[in-house]
Amino acid sequence: MKRWLLPRERVERLTQITPSWLRERGLEGLIIDLDNTLVPYGSPPPASAEIAEWRDALARAGIPVCIVSNAKIARTRNWAEELLMPGWGLAGKPLPWGMRRALRAMGLPAAKVAAAGDQLFTDVLGANLVGAYSVLVEPLEPKKGLPHTRWVRALEQRILNSQREGNAPWKHTTIIKLLR
Numbered sequence: 076m077k078r079w080l081l082p083r084e085r086v087e088r089l090t091q092i093t094p095s096w097l098r099e100r101g102l103e104g105l106i107i108d109l110d111n112t113l114v115p116y117g118s119p120p121p122a123s124a125e126i127a128e129w130r131d132a133l134a135r136a137g138i139p140v141c142i143v144s145n146a147k148i149a150r151t152r153n154w155a156e157e158l159l160m161p162g163w164g165l166a167g168k169p170l171p172w173g174m175r176r177a178l179r180a181m182g183l184p185a186a187k188v189a190a191a192g193d194q195l196f197t198d199v200l201g202a203n204l205v206g207a208y209s210v211l212v213e214p215l216e217p218k219k220g221l222p223h224t225r226w227v228r229a230l231e232q233r234i235l236n237s238q239r240e241g242n243a244p245w246k247h248t249t250i251i252k253l254l255r
């Protein structure tokens with residue numbers, strides 16, 4: 076059975092996903108989350124020099140990048156314009172429509188695309204549902220967030236720990252254990 080909630084790979088920073096990183100994995104495109112993945116939650120443009128250089132390197136290599144975010148439409152559009160890439164807000168991840176739209180825009184099959192984000196229940200699950208190469212990025216600001224977000228983070232950590240311990244996170248017995 077497919078491990079819907081588990082990432083194919085984990086990285087500490089989004090900027091570790093470089094043209095050579097993608098090429099080594101047979102990937103040709105990249106879908107990215109916005110808040111806490113690309114930039115700190117709620118922060119406005121302009122982009123840092125590090126992000127701008129990272130974006131330029133991907134562009135020079137001819138790798139299409141799209142933002143697919145659950146953030147507001149205007150906020151996502153501002154960042155997409157800043158980074159000269161397509162972007163869609165209110166994507167409703169983990170529902171697949173936003174990611175599918177990005178795949179169509181890139182003209183690539185999901186199997187050739189990495190989809191990176193900081194949350195299991197939206198970014199990783201959404202990537203796995205469309206068949207993209209899911210990448211979990213360490214959240215830029217792990218300690219910030221609403222009580223609800225902190226609870227979700229704790230649950231995510233348990234799921235990731237269970238992966239390490241070899242439990243199957245999709246089994247309902249494991250899920251009950253995780254929720255305790």
Ligand SMILES: [Mg+2]
Binds near residue numbers: 109110112193194
């Ligand atoms: Mg995020």
